[in-house]
Amino acid sequence: MNHATIRRSTRLAVAVTSAVTCLGLAACGSNPPQAEGVQEDAEKTAEQPALEKDPKLHAMLPEKIRESKKLVSVNNGSFPPYEIAGSDGRSLTGASADLATALGQLLGVKITHITADGLPSSLTGIKAGRYDMALGPVGDFKDRQVSNDFVDWVQEYVVFAVHKGNPKNIESLDSTCGKRIAVMAGGSAEGVIKEQAKECTKSGKRPVKVQSYKDQPGSILAVKSGRADAFFSSQAPLTYFVNQSKGELELAGTGKSNGFDDLYQGAVIPKDSPLKKVLVEALTKLMDDGTYASIMKKWDLSDNALDKPGVNLGS
Template identity: 65%
Template sequence: MRRTTIAVTAVSALLSLSLAGCAKDPSEAQPGGGGETATQQQNAALHDKLPDKIKQAGKLVSVNSGSFPPYEIVGSNRDLSGAAADLSDALGQVLGVKVEHVTVEGLSGVLTGIKAGRYDFALGPIGDFPEREADNDFVDWVQEFVVFAVPKGNPKQIKDLDSACGLRVAVMAAGSAEKVIKNQAQKCTAEGKPAIEVQSYKDQPSSILSVKSGRADAFFSSQAPLTYFVDQSKGELELAAVGQKNGFDDLFQGAVVPKDSALRDVLLAGLQELFDNGTYAKIMAKWGLDGNKLDKPGVNLAGSKG
């Protein structure tokens, strides 16, 4: 099937700019913003284990690809709110450093920038898959599910992946959902069913706008952010195909660091402290993410489950 990448319209561009004003390099990074959590006690032993470059700078630079609510919501002043912002504030306090946030365009920009050493890590959460673990390590702190956001009443009657044949489906470019829906598009045509028109957008706001404006029949993405957008739509949207595998097995998401980075185990221990003292659970509950909690953080859980 011909790959279709949709250019962002002027309206989408304005929305994206308002939600995801971008800092293009660490010098433009903004301090972590969301934190309405209790002040954490610094763990001196973990601070000492940080890479020297980070200790000398007194900060960790975290990269994101724009608004991914309710985890990451990038404001017009490049400030970050959401569950990941609250968690990063608490994590920085545990490690004794500031966490600053940089927004780049697209997931590929995030992963490339981390690999090149331009950024220390991405708190994410970003989907952990065995193929991504070849070049990155994941410190997973979320379990996610993938569903559809559709107009109210689900007019196309989407119940699962197979019922998406013949429809216009929006996805985030370079994400795991894009790969799954493209595989499904091939399956549709192989079975003699109408093809899926895959519309690939650079971020969540542009993707959801495509459904609200009627350019797409559905947006296929992670359930937590789609739930947020449905709640914000004032009755315009609803979820579909909830409770189905939808092309995924157990789906873990988390922070990303360069492969075999010394930072990996420090982040794991810092997150474990926030799990143990109840901060993680409070943050997840605050942002409506109780159903996405893990019992404990883990490294490269996708590979360990595979």
């Protein structure tokens, strides 16, 4: 375990302890309605200072985007605190929305948001040219790099959200045999937990009962309602849900690899798209001038921040 992971686990313990003072859980659905606490999130996003357009970066954009003055970013529904999708399928709040606003101002275009029906639909749409990118962050893995490029802007960890007191004693990937584990369909955690189910069978234990959902709110609701024993996903959004559960949920398996090495997430663009260089330079500027750090701090994501963006960092 590296020092960053240990430091993050310690800070998360404090966050979980304070969760009992927080608001209620977000609703489910591919385009979930605004939930309790979202007004507060919207107020956070609304107070972002405007940035000046960078002519050099604007000139680097593909001609189609320069002419339309619009860049279309697809999301998979709510992935808080990064992406909190509105019921209209186009509005977005969260850290990614803040970052999109800053990028749009810097590039001199409007970044519009469209919600697709899950990650596979998003990746297919990007490959087909229906969307320019997914700002994400989306997990960066070698198999996804075959058809896409990733401009990574966060580092993540994968853990479990469980009922308070962890009644099923889920402490790591090895302890999931025979348990009902919710995951996001098409996500990296789904692949890892399915492999774990095979390992359980090989060792003579009961396999994991994998439950795949198309979005984060639906997955967490399965745990709250007792249909699943845990939700296996990225630590940052799970911390958000825990903090909104009025003490009903807690994190488990923090500080462990849980089937992953270093995990990077970022924006997804078509393979060899000219947007790759644009995003790297634009994100570098936002990191250098403090805008990125301010956004990450505002959404309690400082421990996930990178010093500089990277291309296809996933292994």
